[in-house]
Amino acid sequence: xxxxxxxxxxxxxxxxxxxxxxxxxxxxxxxxxxxxxxxxxxxxxxxxxxxxxxxxxxxxxxxxxxxxxxxxxxxxxxxxxxxxxxxxxxxxxxxxxxxxxxxxxxxxxxxxxxxxxxxxxxxxxxxxxxxxxxxxxxxxxxxxxxxxxxxxxxxxxxxxxxxxxxxxxxxxxxxxxxxxxxxxxxxxxxxxxxxxxxxxxxxxxxxxxxxxxxxxxxxxxxxxxxxxxxxxxxxxxxxxxxxxxxxxxxxxxxxxxxxxxxxxxxxxxxxxxxxxxxxxxxxxxxxxxxxxxxxxxxxxxxxxxxxxxxxxxxxxxxxxxxxxxxxxxxxxxxxxxxxxxxxxxxxxxxxxxxxxxxxxxxxxxxxxxxx
Numbered sequence: 001x002x003x004x005x006x007x008x009x010x011x012x013x014x015x016x017x018x019x020x021x022x023x024x025x026x027x028x029x030x031x032x033x034x035x036x037x038x039x040x041x042x043x044x045x046x047x048x049x050x051x052x053x054x055x056x057x058x059x060x061x062x063x064x065x066x067x068x069x070x071x072x073x074x075x076x077x078x079x080x081x082x083x084x085x086x087x088x089x090x091x092x093x094x095x096x097x098x099x100x101x102x103x104x105x106x107x108x109x110x111x112x113x114x115x116x117x118x119x120x121x122x123x124x125x126x127x128x129x130x131x132x133x134x135x136x137x138x139x140x141x142x143x144x145x146x147x148x149x150x151x152x153x154x155x156x157x158x159x160x161x162x163x164x165x166x167x168x169x170x171x172x173x174x175x176x177x178x179x180x181x182x183x184x185x186x187x188x189x190x191x192x193x194x195x196x197x198x199x200x201x202x203x204x205x206x207x208x209x210x211x212x213x214x215x216x217x218x219x220x221x222x223x224x225x226x227x228x229x230x231x232x233x234x235x236x237x238x239x240x241x242x243x244x245x246x247x248x249x250x251x252x253x254x255x256x257x258x259x260x261x262x263x264x265x266x267x268x269x270x271x272x273x274x275x276x277x278x279x280x281x282x283x284x285x286x287x288x289x290x291x292x293x294x295x296x297x298x299x300x301x302x303x304x305x306x307x308x309x310x311x312x313x314x315x316x317x318x319x320x321x322x323x324x325x326x327x328x329x330x331x332x333x334x335x336x337x338x339x340x341x342x343x344x345x346x347x348x349x350x351x352x353x354x355x356x357x358x359x360x361x362x363x364x365x366x367x368x369x370x371x
Contacts, residue, residue: 001089001352003029004102005082008091014067016045017136019128022066022098023047026105026126033109035124040146046136050125050147053111059120059370061149061331062362063322064101064156065130065137068093074346088349096343099350100155101126103338103359110363118370123149130156130322133284138322142329151296151369152326153362155337160354161304161361163315164297165335167217168324170288172247172255174262176201178230179277182239191237195230197269197276198241204265205245213252215290217316221249248318251288289324294332295369303364308357312336 003025010021023039026049030037035051047066071092077083079092089099108124125147129136141147157165178198183191202225210221223245230241247258259282266278292314301311317335326333338354 001102001355003105004089004094004099004355007098007101008082008089008093009080011080012067012093013070014129014131017067017129018045019066019126020045020047023049023126026101029105033112035108035112040141042136042140046128048125048127048137048141050123051108052121052123053108053115054118054121054370057120058123058147058149059151060366061123061125061147061152061326062104062107063125063127063138063152063154064097064104066101066126066128067131068096068098069131069344072346076347079348084352087352089352090347090349092348094348094350095158095339096348097130097156099355100337100339100358103355104155104362106359107362107366110359111366114367120370122366122370123147127322134322134325138325142325149331152323152331152333153296154321154323154326154333154335155358156321157315157317157335157337158339158341158343159315160340160351161308161336161338161358162310162312163336164300164312165317165321165323166290166292166294166297166314167215167251167316168289168320169218169221169248169250169318170253170255171284171286171320172249172258173283173285174245174247175281175283176243176245176262176266177279177281178241179279180237180239180241180275183237185235185237188237191239192275193237194241195238197273198228198230198243200269200273200276201266201278202243204268205262208261208265210249210253210258212250215250215252215316217314218250219318221247221253222318223247249288251290253288255285255287286320286324287328289327291327291332291334294334296332296334296365299365299368300334300336300361303361303368307360307364
């Protein structure tokens with residue numbers, strides 16, 4: 001896995017990203033094996049690189065991301081130097097997502113040898129900015145119509161190929177701001193306390209019960225109060241308070257209905273306190289995904305059974321992957337790949353055997369789909 005060692009050595013911590021560093025490794029690989037490629041950047045250094053195998057219509061897009069989360073503490077080895085032991089490779093990004101990227105590059109090399117037999121084109125990509133919302137990566141590629149595949153496989157799920165991601169909750173990131181009036185802490189009646197008004201809203205919001213229909217693969221919707229920021233010091237009436245809210249909702253729900261309910265709670269507080277003032281901002285909004293009728297699912301299960309001896313199960317995720325961005329565009333996409341439950345942790349690793357097996361399953365799946 002020389003290619004994986006090279007990828008891990010490139011620091012693509014996001015922020016700031018610097019995905020161009022890992023993209024250079026991918027570029028060298030494509031050039032070595034005569035795979036045509038293109039580079040797309042929304043901003044310099046935030047590189048997406050796509051290799052093209054075959055001719056005609058874009059049939060299948062397979063993508064791993066080039067960026068990683070920060071290193072953090074607790075590492076026993078240098079996180080930017082791949083270390084092999086116990087049949088594993090350790091390093092930041094080994095599992096999420098440079099190990100799977102190495103696998104799909106090996107798959108690309110094998111597919112190049114049968115390129116003339118493929119019906120359509122398969123795209124093998126290293127994309128930017130997955131860890132921070134994909135504004136410079138998949139969202140950019142899709143919104144600018146730089147890619148338009150019929151199918152997509154996103155190897156960013158983990159679980160050692162035992163699951164196929166076919167459903168994901170929707171996501172709402174809201175910032176609620178309460179505005180008040182600054183005054184001396186000894187004369188609070190002269191001001192408007194933005195924090196107290198926020199507390200009034202949050203007490204209502206904490207008891208908010210969402211209407212939903214249960215989903216067979218997804219847990220119930222959730223609400224998390226991620227952060228509160230307000231005030232300056234002891235003896236000042238705070239003029240501003242912010243609350244950061246994370247809502248994960250089901251396919252049976254609608255984001256606009258949730259937002260309207262939040263607004264109703266704000267209005268309730270404002271009716272009780274005429275001096276209360278709020279603003280609601282949507283920082284991120286992602287629709288739920290529910291794609292359980294997809295030929296890729298059957299092909300992956302068939303080849304997994306043949307090569308690995310088991311069939312992966314359909315799986316629903318509370319978190320989000322870029323798979324849902326494809327689904328929103330009507331592209332039949334699934335998440336499936338290697339990697340253990342150590343993403344974003346110290347001493348991140350990937351099983352070498354899993355990378356080899358994943359490449360084999362993926363190669364056979366592409367042939368079944370495109371021959």
